[in-house]
Amino acid sequence: MAEEASAGCTRPGGGPVAEEPAVEEVPTIIKKEETAMIKVGQKAPDFTASGYQQGKFVNVRLSEYLGKWVLLCFYPGDFTFV
Amino acid sequence: MSVDSMFVHKMWDDDELSKMVKGGVPFAMLSDAGGKIGKLYGIFDEAAGIETRGRFIIDPDGVVQGFEVLSPPVGRNVNETIRQVQAFQLVRATGGAEATPSGWRPGKKTLKPGINLVGKVWQEWKTEEAFD
Numbered sequence: 001m002a003e004e005a006s007a008g009c010t011r012p013g014g015g016p017v018a019e020e021p022a023v024e025e026v027p028t029i030i031k032k033e034e035t036a037m038i039k040v041g042q043k044a045p046d047f048t049a050s051g052y053q054q055g056k057f058v059n060v061r062l063s064e065y066l067g068k069w070v071l072l073c074f075y076p077g078d079f080t081f082v
Numbered sequence: 083m084s085v086d087s088m089f090v091h092k093m094w095d096d097d098e099l100s101k102m103v104k105g106g107v108p109f110a111m112l113s114d115a116g117g118k119i120g121k122l123y124g125i126f127d128e129a130a131g132i133e134t135r136g137r138f139i140i141d142p143d144g145v146v147q148g149f150e151v152l153s154p155p156v157g158r159n160v161n162e163t164i165r166q167v168q169a170f171q172l173v174r175a176t177g178g179a180e181a182t183p184s185g186w187r188p189g190k191k192t193l194k195p196g197i198n199l200v201g202k203v204w205q206e207w208k209t210e211e212a213f214d
Contacts, residue, residue, distance in 0.1 A: 008154075008155075009154040009155045036124055037124035037125075038122075038123055038124055038146060038149070039146070040146050040147060040148060040149070041145060041146070041147075042145065042146055043144055043145055043146070044138065044140045044144055044145065044146045045119075045122045045123065046144075047118075047119045047122065049083065049112040049113055049114060049119060050087075050088050050112070050113050051083075051088050051091060051110045051111050051112035051113055052088045052089075052091035052092045052095065052110070052111045053107075053108075053109065053110040053111065054105075054106060054107075054108065055106075057088050057092075058110055060110050060112060062140075062144070063144065065140075065144075066142065066143070066144050067142045068142055069139070069140070069141060069142060069167055069170075069171070070138075070139075070140040071137065071138070071139060071140075071163065071167070072083065072123075072136075072137070072138040072140060073083065073135075073136070073137045073138075073158070074083050074084065074114075074120055074123070074125050074133035074134065074135065074136040074137070075083075075084050075133060075135055076084065076130075076132045076133060076134070076135065076154040077084050077085065077086055077132055078084060078086040078090045078091060078093075078094040079090075079094055079098070080154065082135075082154065082155060082156065082157040
């Protein structure tokens with residue numbers, strides 16, 4: 001049965017329910033994920049992203065905004081409350 | 083920018099945000115499916131699968147001058163963000179000859195770092211100015 005979930009400011013998530021892990025035969029390769037915080041004074045990592053702006057779907061590349069001040073804002077999700 | 087698709091951005095703007103902001107959101111609402119860009123900026127929450135409330139000020143050379151990261155339930159202060167941009171713009175315009183003390187906003191006194199200011203900030207700037 002599905003349980004009723006409360007709506008908070010983070011998008012509710014889900015994922016696989018862990019089962020007894022199979023015996024690991026392959027040697028584990030430790031892959032370092034780049035999640036370190038960036039530093040002030042450092043170049044902002046360039047990216048491209050699709051998006052929506054004023055009735056149009058757009059593609060944006062950060063480096064196209066060189067010469068301008070840019071505010072890049074991340075947020076938890078559309079239709080969340082804050 | 084969030085992990086939502088551009089289609090969801092459109093619906094959010096159409097259905098809700100355009101009722102708060104006349105004409106809808108003026109800037110681009112960007113999509114970061116899978117949080118790849120969020121990871122690059124260090125603000126992606128792997129466990130929740132969402133971006134935390136990261137805000138980056140990037141100057142005309144593409145250099146990050148400041149950032150702020152909040153957890154989801156607390157919103158940003160837009161006036162403070164604008165104040166910071168104005169301060170960075172002033173510093174840039176003066177080629178670093180002027181710096182903005184705590185509580186600075188446009189029109190208030192700046193400091194001119196140099197040998198003559200060493201140990202003399204107490205004469206140039208008062209603590210109350212941080213709060214007014």
